[in-house]
Amino acid sequence: MPTETFFKLPNEKKSKILQAAKKEIATAKIEEISIKNIVEEAEIARGSFYQYFTSKEDMLAYLIERQMEELKQKMEKELQKCNGEITEVFLTIYDCIIHQMVKNKDRKVYAKIFANVKAGEENYFLKPPKEEKQDFYEKYIQKENLKITSKEDFRIMISIFQAITSFSVGHTIKTKDFEKERQNLIKRLSYIKTGIEKGGSNVC
Amino acid sequence: MPTETFFKLPNEKKSKILQAAKKEIATAKIEEISIKNIVEEAEIARGSFYQYFTSKEDMLAYLIERQMEELKQKMEKELQKCNGEITEVFLTIYDCIIHQMVKNKDRKVYAKIFANVKAGEENYFLKPPKEEKQDFYEKYIQKENLKITSKEDFRIMISIFQAITSFSVGHTIKTKDFEKERQNLIKRLSYIKTGIEKGGSNVC
């Protein structure tokens, strides 16, 4: 978290610093992000940076948190419009994420953040906002048509969709074939909905 | 790739260097891996390191490739035993990966590599060996019982399983509740097999 000093800064200066940080993130490889570049771009002294943030990581974490906040807000707005079908919900989430990574003014920042999500950590993009860890997905998804008998099962089901959605976003960014990858995701979701096995009336 | 010089080295020395590198990877945060530590541990001069590898990344890539080679071999051996059912195949893959990350002498190296797989790049752990990009999975999976009509669909189906398996490994390493997470994966696989939707005879 930035220091109190940072928050007390005039908005212009704050925004200039954040803008410089975003530019650096968008431009440099994540492991080569340099405070030197940021302070030069923001036209502040090196020492000042450390008066605002305790470290490079501190700054990055703050910036990521802000961007995710923005994403989550847009996402919630879109999710309101869903009819509660789980596949629709996750397609919406996918669309929101892709939109941020392609159309948003900070698209390169989003893309860089996403590309650097590690398997060993939670995916910010799919992690529910802090207050509503458990209930976030329940709010938007109708359970009536699902083969679940417990909350635990519901969570397991959600995790399937999270994994698929995350995977699909990754692929989309790599191939940049937005049409195709969206269709692929739809196929994946439909497979999950009705099963991959032949037989039974669950056939597409 | 290491230089010719490196490969010409006596096995003992080579192995001492690789051992030092592994120790560093197992110990340090990925972004803090230091050649300094490696050369000290391996008791070679700093300059020598650069005679063997062109850069830190070069060394890491080589080491990762070696470890993945080892993993893939073990994996193929286990896959031979499978009956061709897609869920069994991916459970086997999961078990192999977890085994390497928990029981293998280089378990910490494997765990560190896995934890640092990024969303923006292919997951080494699930990427087929270089020669057999396309056919790797086809070799072990029976398609007869699957609702697929094209190679393309088969690949999409595989990608679902890859995503789930990777996700499950990640969770397992995080929670360290091996029993539970394996059961969760089994549930996920079963959901994918028969679908998550109520109705139809595909119910569990």
Place this chain on the structure above:
DNA sequence: TATTATATATGACACAATGTCACTTTGTCA
């Protein structure tokens, strides 16, 4: 064997980036 050529090994060095700190400037309030 002596001599030359080639390959390997070495650590001092230049460079680059980090985080700190003593000092300066600015702002506030009695």
Place this chain on the structure above:
DNA sequence: TGACAAAGTGACATTGTGTCATATATAATA
């Protein structure tokens, strides 16, 4: 106006990187 606190500054010590001229070992040749 003065004096105290808050914010700003850039030189500095530190740490790690990759390079390079030089030293040493190994092989090849006469």
